[in-house]
Amino acid sequence: YMRYNNGSEELYDMRPAASGGDPLQFTNLASSAAHLATKAALRAQLDEELQLALADPGQLFCFGDGNPVACPCGNESRQGAREGCANSTGSGAALRVTGTASVAAANLQFHVSGALPGQPSMLLMGSTPIEQPFRDGVLCMGNPTDRIEVVLLDANGAGATSSSIAFESGASPGTTQYFQQWYRDPGGVSPCGTGSNLSNGVRVRWK
Structure with a gap:
């Protein structure tokens, strides 16, 4: 999962190639309706980590x-x-x-x-x-x-x-x-x- 400063998101599925060529294939699933829940969960996790990183230490x-x-x-x-x-x-x-x-x-x-x-x-x-x-x-x-x-x-x-x-x-x-x-x-x-x-x-x- 990646999110850019302009708000756009990318969600990649990485798996071995079926045959020959590049040993790994990357598929952007950000627009896939079947992966909305996964994207939302990763977005929330990233937001939490960012808040911790930017928050006051105490x-x-x-x-x-x-x-x-x-x-x-x-x-x-x-x-x-x-x-x-x-x-x-x-x-x-x-x-x-x-x-x-x-x-x-x-x-x-x-x-x-x-x-x-x-x-x-x-x-x-x-x-x-x-x-x-x-x-x-x-x-x-x-x-x-x-x-x-x-x-x-x-x-x-x-x-x-x-x-x-x-x-x-x-x-x-x-x-x-x-x-x-x-x-x-x-x-x-x-x-x-x-x-x-x-x-x-x-x-x-x-x-």
Whole structure:
């Protein structure tokens, strides 16, 4: 099955020649009424693969804005900021992703910002999305929760992963994983006094 930029389609049946000549014969069946269902199925499969290839590598979810789960001590972040619950800086940490969600490419990278300067953080991964209060934030995933990589935050409270996320998380094509950054917010200073907080979540469907 082939589809061109102008929308035209070709559907080829490849079979050995009956006798002599070219060992393979190609017959374009795109206009055959008997093969409409086959063409439609292949068209849908191609569309799905294109959407995956062009889509963002990850989808953001589970924000600390109080909807649908309230932050532990009323420390909600600003609506529309798409970040975790507010920390001692007054805003929440934002987790974003770049690269591609390709196991083979192994170039997916997570970036956290808005966390606490100079503090350690940890990229977490779970196989199931959940939303429940935890420490100063909302835990977005679990069942189980795995620790993927330690990231030391810079003077701006930002940092990025450097390892192969696909390898460290045990990803395989077709699976969906959920990620979140857990970071230190020293006790006595953090809004709820627990000493740590969480970013928003990121959903990754691997291909």
